[in-house]
Amino acid sequence: MALLKSKKNTTITGKSLNKLGTKPVNIKPKTTKKIINRYHFLIKCRAYIFQLLNLKFTKTDDEEINNFVKTYLKENMRNVNLEVNSEEELLNLRKNYQKNKKISSNDIDRLNFLLNFITEEIVDNGGLQKYQIASIMGQNSDRGGDSSKKLMSWILELNDSGKSFKDMSALEIGCLRVDNVISQHKYKKFIKSIERIDLNSNHPDIKKEDFLMKTLPESNEQKYDLISCSLVVNFVPDENKRGEMMIRLKKFCKNQGLVFLVLPLPCVTNSRFTDDELLVTKIMEQGLNFKLIKEHKSNKIVYYLFQNNNSVYNEKYLKKNHGSKRIIKNKPGMNNFCITFG
Ligand SMILES: C[S@@+](CC[C@H](N)C(=O)[O-])C[C@H]1O[C@@H](n2cnc3c(N)ncnc32)[C@H](O)[C@@H]1O
Missing domain, CATH: 3.40.50.150 (Vaccinia Virus protein VP39)
Known part of the structure; x- marks a missing residue:
């Protein structure tokens, strides 16, 4: 599911973002969940691609990341006409591209392509703002509070x-x-x-x-x-x-x-x-x-x-x-959340 498109200063429902601090707009719980999950998925994939491509960028500001990626892609994206099924590639990112394994120039092209795909969806379509609206909705008392x-x-x-x-x-x-x-x-x-x-x-x-x-x-x-x-x-x-x-x-x-x-x-x-x-x-x-x-x-x-x-x-x-992650238990359907001190 792609994040829904929104104009810069308006929410998904077209309401002004200026009063978000006090007046949350109404989004269905199912939709907020989808937006939040999608956003987390995309930023995790982006962080992984950064590691694979050895891109060192420590800032977490949405706009700065966007500008950084755009500049990087301008200089490094050679093949814009690749046939890549981006959704499938993102789902299999960790399986297909393992850290510490050498990546070919073809891999780099594909990863650049994916980075472009992610960035367009996350930032150009108002990703962090939309994520925050969804999180505010999640704070409403009938949805967790x-x-x-x-x-x-x-x-x-x-x-x-x-x-x-x-x-x-x-x-x-x-x-x-x-x-x-x-x-x-x-x-x-x-x-x-x-x-x-x-x-x-x-x-x-x-x-x-x-x-x-x-x-x-x-x-x-x-x-x-x-x-x-x-x-x-x-x-x-x-x-x-x-x-x-x-x-x-x-x-x-x-x-x-x-x-x-x-x-x-x-x-x-x-x-x-x-x-x-x-x-x-x-x-x-x-x-x-x-x-x-x-x-x-x-x-x-x-x-x-x-x-x-x-x-x-x-x-x-x-x-x-x-310092690094260690498996505690492993069953199908488990997630990979961890905190490390490497
Ligand atoms: C799911 S929202 C949580 C909002 C609220 N605290 C709550 O409990 O509902 C996560 C928020 O954390 C912010 N955030 C994430 N990393 C952060 C950081 N390094 N510094 C400041 N804020 C950060 C995000 O921008 C986002 O608005």
Whole structure:
């Protein structure tokens, strides 16, 4: 399924994108799911092709990637009339082109062709914006809801049980809306300030910033008491970049601060490479020195709340034990989600 075409400043249904932060448009759940899945599929294929072609481009801004690919293809795409069944080739990408195997000049032509196919669909047709609209729709309460509702209920519980989590400075990574529960005035005494960032901002109060490129804090004051990272790690197409993101969560979180991590449930229940034990015990607790304090699994989503034990973490252990992916279990229909520290 190709992503539906849209004009630049309008949504699939033709409504203005300017008010997306407050007024989501209506897309059927089946369609949002298709758009989200398609977008994830395409960016994963793109990241893989980048690796095969040895293209080094670290930025994650949609427009910059687009320009980079266009410039690259202008210089390197020799054969534009190839007979390639792009959908089939993309589905079999990993099987047909294995990393570390030499690729022929014919392979390079085909990969360039695919890169062009992906880029046209993803960016020229409004890919990231459309993905975000679909994600906003996914946040509507009848479709899984705003994850910060869970976060704030936990913050209240913790305060009720005698722990003091008040006046917190928060960082919301991958923020699509400014009116989520975490932003409600009634929680002001818990959340003193919120910095909202996203790769693509659809509201003036959301800064367009890549967390992977965010300047590292030089002092404790520049760190956050609470970091929300909801459905973002699974968005990152490269497993080592996901590892980098986890390490950054550590570096940006104050001592005794909190990290709210949310993932699609299949990332830990149906992956060949990741399960709860690996993510929680080995990566977050043993590697990054966080402590799990709350956990909830719904039908589709897993929510974790971690507390930062102290600023020390064990990079050596992470590199040695989780530097590359290892199969935990393998059954038909499983996914390949993983986080590595290579
Ligand atoms: C599925 S949406 C999740 C939105 C929201 N947090 C939620 O829980 O519904 C993922 C968002 O993460 C953003 N994102 C992905 N990687 C990011 C990065 N490195 N820095 C900042 N935002 C990022 C994407 O642009 C996208 O808007």
